Amino acid sequence: MKKKEFPIKIGLEVHGYLNTKEKLFCMCRTMPPQDVDVREEKPNTRICPICTGTPGSKPMLANKSAMDKLIQIAFVMGCKISHDKDLIWQRKHYNWADLPKGYQDTISGAHAVSPAISGKFNGVRIREVHLEEDPAQWNPETGRINYNRSGLPLIEIVTEPDFTNSEDVVFWLKNLILSLSYIKAIKKNAGIKVDVNVSTYGERVEMKNLNSIEKIRKAIEYEVARQIEDYDRGIVQKQETLAFDEKLGRTVKMREKEGQADYRFIPDPDLPLIKLNVKEVKNIERQLPEMPEIKLDKLIKKYKIDKKNAEILTKNLELVEFVELLSKIGIDVKKNLSWITIELLRILNYNKKTLEDEDVDIKPEHLAELIREVDKKNITVLKAKQVMNDFVPKSFSISKKGDIGKIADDAIENLCKQVIEKNQRVVDEYKQGKEQALNWLIGQVMRLSERRADYRVASECLKKLI
Ligand SMILES: [Zn+2]
Incomplete structure (x- = not known):
């Protein structure tokens, strides 16, 4: 019996660290000094009251360079820029140890005006592009929190569910990364993190935090096959959030998906509305490579x-x-x-x-x-x-540079004579028919001439002399 076929729909949310010098709402550096590897950096060395959420601290205006990079990316994604509307920074609430303020500031969410919408990149529709701050890094085993990452500007590119297989996703992502590298918008060694949603016969399933192309490929292939098998067994596919366990080679349950209401979005009263300047936006577009x-x-x-x-x-x-x-x-x-x-x-x-x-x-x-x-x-x-x-x-x-010109033929002849005289054994080998011996002798002539002898002249000259 022929297996039932389902309309497979795959959509992506791509997150990347913007390539800025400073964090989104404070002046802390986004990267350690050049000679320090980010993985070996001491925790909590690039922090201030703002990015640690100290009570009483207020955010600074959003980093201009992060806003410019957001616009650049939006253009590359073929989006419409919302320069006629006020953009709202919203507080997205959740209770987790990595979020000292209790909320994350984002331009997305319930009442949001997206800065960029309705794009198309390499044949895939882009729903929107927006910006948010990264939470801190929390280690659930030790309970320790590292705020170096807290407040880094994160870009999020959301596609429509236009993909139907893992190959297309991988190809598209590689092109995306290449295009973003042309505008130097994303931090080179920080990579991207992708949430992938997959739906077949039932509700859509979201797989969170896939941080390599290979992992994304495996996760999609596993998940599509699993859902189709579940259908055959009569299991109802509910909306859920999963993680991909690479060691087990399968997806595992994370938690029930929060609805937007759970985040209790409200406009952040500490941050003014953003009005994009039409002239500046045009300028950014003009300067794109x-x-x-x-x-x-x-x-x-x-x-x-x-x-x-x-x-x-x-x-x-x-x-x-x-x-x-x-x-x-x-x-x-x-x-x-x-x-x-x-x-x-x-x-x-x-x-x-x-x-x-x-x-x-x-x-x-x-x-x-x-x-x-x-x-x-x-x-x-x-x-x-x-x-x-x-x-x-x-x-x-x-x-x-000093003398680098070619040397004269008679000078080459002199060098050849020297080489032959000093390496009689190799010369004999050549005479007995060992072709490589000649190459070795030519090499000696080149070395003595500091590579200024003409290769062909040296070869001819050696043959003649031997
Ligand atoms: Zn800071």
């Missing part, structure tokens, strides 16, 4: 770069912009692509850096200069690669 799909298209059509390499470049906005700048100053980027996709990435990876790191400053004009000198055969490819090794963190003009 082109999104990944547009860059990909450009790389393929305008710069004639193959799809695979174009996709590698598109993973990073700075990399695409580097290619565009190189092209602007007259470099054939298609022909010289390996200088970027192989050499530049190699030295960055080796130094554990990326182009977007603040201390990294590599100028396209310096690489262009190097490529031109190689084209003119003034320096060897190997020498150019060696020079590039020193481009991280800061590139330089090779005119400032």
Whole structure:
């Protein structure tokens, strides 16, 4: 008998930490100092009376940079911005040890005016985008509370239940993360947390706090299969909130879902209404970079770069912009692509850096200069690669570098003679037919010339002399 098919509906609530320097309602830092890993940071080191909810403290006006990032994200999500309405900060009440004030301030909720609604991103409808503050971190075993996280600005992107399977969700989320990285809106190493709701034949089920793409995939696949099995057994699917236990590989019950009334939303009297400035919103829109799909298209059509390499470049906005700048100053980027996709990435990876790191400053004009000198055969490819090794963190003009030009053929011949004389055993091996022996000898010539000898000349010369 054919199994009954259900209309599977999946919707997401994506939460991410906004990339701001300060918390939402106070001036505490959002991150530890650069040399301290957030996981090893001492608890309660970035706190003040506001983010610890000390009685008598009042919130400061919402962080301007968080509000701007909210608008940027809303545009990327294709939303309509509510700049004609007053936005209300609301108190969302619940009693939990991680919430010292007893409520969380949010722009969402019962009487809310959403700052951004009715969007569409990669074919999926966006219900709304809003902003709220993060609660503290509470350890139920020790009872200890760490307020470093308390008051961090959290963005929430809510989709309509437009997904029908886990593959589409995973693909969409990866594109979302990439697009958000183009506007630097989300903290890079803090990741995202996603609540996923799934409905098949009965009420919808919400799975909370899924913090990796893999976990989201597994949770959806498990939950859809479970619900369909339950239907066959005649079980009624109620509305419920679940967590996904990765070790058990299944969802477990968390609690009955709170209705909106349980949160007792009220406007926060300590925070004024927000009126978005039309001019400023327009300005933010104007300054948005082109999104990944547009860059990909450009790389393929305008710069004639193959799809695979174009996709590698598109993973990073700075990399695409580097290619565009190189092209602007007259470099054939298609022909010289390996200088970027192989050499530049190699030295960055080796130094554990990326182009977007603040201390990294590599100028396209310096690489262009190097490529031109190689084209003119003034320096060897190997020498150019060696020079590039020193481009991280800061590139330089090779005119400032000492003698790096190619050396003359008779100088190469001299070096070859030296190498042959000193390595008679290897020369004999080559004579007996061992081809790699020649490569080793060429390597010695390159080393002695500090990579300034022409590889082909050295090879020919050695063959002639042996
Ligand atoms: Zn604070």
